[in-house]
Amino acid sequence: MKRNICLILLLFCILVFSGSAFALTGQEVLEKMDQTLQVETSRIEMKMTLVNEDGLKRERTIEILTKGNNALVRFLHPMDVEGTALLLLEENDESDMWLYLPALGNVRKVASHMQNGSFMGSDFTYQDFNMFGGEKYQEAYQQTELNTTVYDETECYLLETLPTSEDRGYSKIRIWVDSTNFMALKLEFYDLQDNLLKVMTNSDILDLDGQLTPQMIVMENVQQNTRTILEMTDIKYNQTIPDQVFSTRNLEK
Amino acid sequence: MKKVSDFVIKYSKTIITFVVLITIIMGYFVSKIEIQAGIEDMFPDHNPIVQRFNRANDQFGGMTFAVLMMEDDNIIDSETLHKIANLTEELEKISGVEEVVSLTNVDQIKGNLFGIEISQLIKTIPETKIEEDELKEIIMNNDQYSGSLISKDCKATGITVTFGKDLADTLQPVQEIKKVAQSYIGPEKIYFTGNPVIVNDAQESLKGDIFKLLPFVLAIFILILWLSFRRVSGILLPLATVLISIIWTIGALALLNKPLSIISVALPILLVSVGSAYTIHIIARLQEELAAGATGIIAVKNAITHVGIAVLIAGITTIVGFGSLVFSDLVIIKEFALSTAFGIAIALAISIFFVPAVYAHISVKSREKKSAQGNRSLTRGFAWVFNLVSQKSYFVFGVVILMVLISLLGMPRLYPETGYLNYFKADSSTRIAAAIVDQRFGGSGTLDIIIQGDVKDPDLLSRMAEFQDAAVQIDGLNNPISIVTLLRTVNQALNGDDPSMKVIPTTRQQIAQYLLLLNMSGPDATKPYLTFDEQTSRIQFLMENMEGSKIQQALEQVDQLILNHFSDKYQVEVTGMPVLTNEISNLLIRSQIQSIIASILLTFVITSILLKSIKRGLFCCLTIILTVVVNFGVMSWLKVPLDIATTMIASIAVGIGVDYSIHISTRYREEENSKHDPYLAMQNTIQHVGRANLYNAFAVIAGFCVLLLSSFPPIVSFGGLTALTMVVSFSSAIFLLPSLILLKPKATQNYVKKL
Structure with missing residues (x-):
């Protein structure tokens, strides 16, 4: 009898819980996700490890500064590329990319279509990386389906989203979102032929200055069997970063 | 009894x-009973020369390929370019084909007013005479392509079809490519050659x-x-x-x-x-x-x-x-x-x-x-x-x-004859195709030089550059391509496309940063010439189809050059289809x-x-x-x-x-x-x-x-x-x-x- 009561209680809990889940629409989940990610500025130092199909590794340390829609990526290590920097500016929906090579001593503009390509030869595209900056999920994707599920022992929303613009290079993205804190835990990217292309997982999520942040992000290209691992070593949010940091003149300094 | x-x-x-x-x-x-077209059994795994070939093919790929050559009065006209684009697309779909590179999908590294650009050489196929002439002007003046991808007289272009890493898998796709190519003949002529085709x-x-x-x-x-x-x-x-x-x-x-x-x-x-x-x-x-x-x-x-x-x-x-x-x-x-x-x-x-x-x-x-x-x-x-x-x-x-x-x-x-090509009569279509492609583009096979060493070391890079420039003087070796070639192009592009800047970078920082730049356009940009750990590089020469004795002679000269340029410091291996066969x-x-x-x-x-x-x-x-x-x-x-x-x-x-x-x-x-x-x-x-x-x-x-x-x-x-x-x-x-x-x-x- 006692067992039965437990079972009924459990069922009740599940019903109540899932009821509350369905109370949110997919678009609302995307909105809430954006809220968890919103920061004024960020300064993140991370180790980026590229692993190729044979398991060979390439390690780099980079620092990423963001403010609004602008971002500055600077190489800290290895020594021979130290100081190499990439500036991504977005103005009036137009994005520009500038590159500074210390060996050359001046700033070069990078062709716009390269922005759809791989970020620093990693498994991330520049657009994937934008998620670290100011880009909003709800602007970039529209949700088509919403379910609840369990991922890694965590109650999750499972969103199936379609990119709002065609040049993303994905047909759809499935996102597992922690239903308690709206942190995306896993993303599956599907290529234009609708085959699974990449899987991104966020782990070691910490609360930093009230901002949930994964300490480790892994992007795995399942078609080419390559991986990129990002390990955060230093994160600072909402510090003052002057606007002129995001200028080509600053790059050359 | x-x-x-x-x-x-x-x-x-x-x-x-x-x-x-x-x-x-x-x-x-x-x-x-089935007749096996495969040649994998010809390759014993424990043979060091075969192992060397397989290793290089694993590291860099692209060792087994065939060349389709299209010949016409003028390659750069709308109709022919459309044909090439369609053919390229169709070839890419054939199972066993890993990559197809043609005039219509090849990437170029280009300097412009702002900086550098790695993009498709032909972004849109020209439709008018004026557009055709403009494109022709651009391509024919670009020595990245003129003479290697398109002949200097603009009457022939090559389409390179690279096969997967498994050598056995080339014959089925070769037959399919032949079928596909057949439907594109006229008025353009099409020649098909390369080691897998000859075999x-x-x-x-x-x-x-x-x-x-x-x-x-x-x-x-x-x-x-x-x-x-x-x-x-x-x-x-x-x-x-x-x-x-x-x-x-x-x-x-x-x-x-x-x-x-x-x-x-x-x-x-x-x-x-x-x-x-x-x-x-x-x-x-x-x-x-x-x-x-x-x-x-x-x-x-x-x-x-x-x-x-x-x-x-x-x-x-x-x-x-x-x-x-x-x-x-x-x-x-x-x-x-x-x-x-x-x-x-x-x-x-x-x-x-x-x-x-x-x-x-x-x-x-x-x-x-x-x-x-x-x-x-x-x-x-x-x-x-x-x-x-x-x-x-x-x-x-x-x-x-x-x-x-x-x-x-x-x-x-008594002399050994090891080239398959010499099995054919001089007037056979197989030999004619090989000879024409040799003449137009300098070969349909490759000689691959694999060099161990940190390519960011300016000493190694300059040795590679000198070796590459010297080896191209050897009879039968043409059009080398390597990380040297790529870095020279990047240097030129970064210096306002000034032809006099088509030289290799001279400091470790420069080399590293250029490589980083190349890799930003995707990890594949340097893959054919440099391993992921940047410790092994490849210089790839086109090699003409020659008699066994001439191949032997060329190989000996290459060995001598390697001795002169690398032997005191770096480990260098020679491989490629001609060496293998x-x-x-x-x-x-x-x-x-x-x-x-x-x-x-x-x-x-x-x-x-x-x-x-x-x-x-x-x-x-x-x-x-x-x-x-x-x-x-x-x-x-x-x-x-x-x-x-x-x-x-x-x-x-x-x-x-x-x-x-x-x-x-x-x-x-x-x-x-x-x-x-x-x-x-x-x-x-x-x-x-x-x-x-x-x-x-x-x-x-x-x-x-x-x-x-x-x-x-x-x-x-x-x-x-x-x-x-x-x-x-x-x-x-x-x-x-x-x-x-x-x-x-x-x-x-x-x-x-x-x-």
């Missing part, structure tokens, strides 16, 4: 039923001609048998032996799920020539017994008892001869050897069991007598032979020594020559044991050594190169050629035991066995001569040389061997006295 003959007579019906049943069953499986064409020609000519070989064979025996059974039984052994062997292969390899395609022709001999000797002996007055069953029994042992020795030596190829490094040769040995064993068994069993059931009386007695001119001919070997053996030895001397004199001229062919030739030596030794051991005399064993071996020497001598004087097919002939010569000698030896021993006079014994031997040998040799020689009609040069030389070795081994068995056996000074004197 007596027990065998009793068994055959007793169970003749069972034997016939059994053979017929198995043949029907195996015949069913023959229809299921494919070689296999196609080989298969085509062998199957086309086999019926003619059989027809000639039947004709000769008719002329020899003038009896239906004299034709049907040898033919049945051959066909049954072919059916069983191919059926067994199909049962074991083993496809016929490209070399094994020669198996039926081999079995025709070898397999028939055993039956011919049995029938000849049977006729002889009948002529001597034996009747029906008794004649059959006698035939088995007397000639059975010779047939058995002949069969075993041939099986051992082919069996020795089992030790070859190459699986393809191993399988060929095993299946041939199996086929011969079947033919042997059929001759000893099935043929006499059939004879036990058919009437073999008067007509056999008649035919055995017939042909007086043959009798006179053999009498002449006997006189020659018994009285003028010095003449025989003189001729033999002269032949050996002439052959040995030619030996230094060179090595594979050398390997084949080496393994063939080893197996010739091994099989001569084995034949010596077996014949010595079975003839119970080391001297007789040695004599038998001398006849085949003579055959092999003359074979190579003729090849050297007629400028027939050593290649896979021609070296195999020597093995065949050993296996088959020794049979003639074995028959002479065993019969002589039999005659010697009953007659006690060596000369009388030899006279009988030559008269009787000589005849069977002649029929056999004649049938085989005529059969192989049919192959001279082939349009594919390797088949022509294979047929011609095999026929020649049969002439030599037959002649040496009938002239040299008796002369050697009778070479007893005392006996000669006695005989002369008697006369």
Whole structure:
């Protein structure tokens, strides 16, 4: 009898819980996700490890500064590329990319279509990386389906989203979102032929200055069997970063 | 042998039923045999040169590719470019094709007002004349493409099709590419070449001609048998032996799920020539017994008892001869050897069991007598032979020594030909395509130089640049491409596209940052030239199709340059398809020559044991050594190169050629035991066995001569040389061997006295 009561209680809990889940629409989940990610500025130092199909590794340390829609990526290590920097500016929906090579001593503009390509030869595209900056999920994707599920022992929303613009290079993205804190835990990217292309997982999520942040992000290209691992070593949010940091003149300094 | 003959007579019906049943069953499986187009078995995994090639292919890819060349009055016009774009797209869809690079999808590194750009050379295909001219201006002035992707006169363009890493997987896609390309011909011409294409064409020609000519070989064979025996059974039984052994062997292969390899395609022709001999000797002996007055069953029994042992020795030596190829490094040769040995064993068994069993059931009386007695001119001919070997053996030895001397004199001229391309006639489409692509673009194969070392080290990079610029002066090497080429282009692009800045960066930082820049456009930008860990790089040269000797010469020059530029500090390896095929062919030739030596030794051991005399064993071996020497001598004087097919002939010569000698030896021993006079014994031997040998040799020689009609040069030389070795081994068995056996000074004197 006692067992039965437990079972009924459990069922009740599940019903109540899932009821509350369905109370949110997919678009609302995307909105809430954006809220968890919103920061004024960020300064993140991370180790980026590229692993190729044979398991060979390439390690780099980079620092990423963001403010609004602008971002500055600077190489800290290895020594021979130290100081190499990439500036991504977005103005009036137009994005520009500038590159500074210390060996050359001046700033070069990078062709716009390269922005759809791989970020620093990693498994991330520049657009994937934008998620670290100011880009909003709800602007970039529209949700088509919403379910609840369990991922890694965590109650999750499972969103199936379609990119709002065609040049993303994905047909759809499935996102597992922690239903308690709206942190995306896993993303599956599907290529234009609708085959699974990449899987991104966020782990070691910490609360930093009230901002949930994964300490480790892994992007795995399942078609080419390559991986990129990002390990955060230093994160600072909402510090003052002057606007002129995001200028080509600053790059050359 | 007596027990065998009793068994055959007793169970003749069972034997016939059994053979017929198995043949029907195996015949069913023959229809299921597949011909394997793959060449993977040609590549033994443990060979260092093959390992080097595979390693480079794993690291960098793109080692196995073919080139489609499109020729037109003007490549850069809207219509042709659309065609190229469509063709490129269609080729990309073919399974087994990894990458297709053409004018319409190639990337370029370009400097512009702002900085650098890596993008498609042709973003949109021009539609108007003005746009066409603009594009033409851009492309023809860009030395990244002009001369390598598009010819300098703008009349030809290359489409490079790279295959996956598995070498075996190229032939299926090659055939599909051919089909696809066919539909794009006109008004543009399309040429298709590259190593996989040449290998494919070689296999196609080989298969085509062998199957086309086999019926003619059989027809000639039947004709000769008719002329020899003038009896239906004299034709049907040898033919049945051959066909049954072919059916069983191919059926067994199909049962074991083993496809016929490209070399094994020669198996039926081999079995025709070898397999028939055993039956011919049995029938000849049977006729002889009948002529001597034996009747029906008794004649059959006698035939088995007397000639059975010779047939058995002949069969075993041939099986051992082919069996020795089992030790070859190459699986393809191993399988060929095993299946041939199996086929011969079947033919042997059929001759000893099935043929006499059939004879036990058919009437073999008067007509056999008649035919055995017939042909007086043959009798006179053999009498002449006997006189020659018994009285003028010095003449025989003189001729033999002269032949050996002439052959040995030619030996230094022998040369290996390892390129598949040289198998084709000069006016064949395969060679024309290769020559045109060579002329327009500098080659359809690559020579790959793999260099170990930190490429960010300016010292290594400048050595690579110097090496690359020096090596391009070597005959046959063109259009090098490497990380050096890429970095020069980036440097130029970053410096306002100034041609004078097309130089390599000079500091470690510069190199590292340029590489980083290249990798930003995706990890694939540097992949063909630099490994992920940036510790191994590749310089890839286009290499023209050349004769084996010229390839050798170019490789030696490359080695010298490597010695000059790298040897003190860096580890450098040379690989590429030409190196690989060179090595594979050398390997084949080496393994063939080893197996010739091994099989001569084995034949010596077996014949010595079975003839119970080391001297007789040695004599038998001398006849085949003579055959092999003359074979190579003729090849050297007629400028027939050593290649896979021609070296195999020597093995065949050993296996088959020794049979003639074995028959002479065993019969002589039999005659010697009953007659006690060596000369009388030899006279009988030559008269009787000589005849069977002649029929056999004649049938085989005529059969192989049919192959001279082939349009594919390797088949022509294979047929011609095999026929020649049969002439030599037959002649040496009938002239040299008796002369050697009778070479007893005392006996000669006695005989002369008697006369």
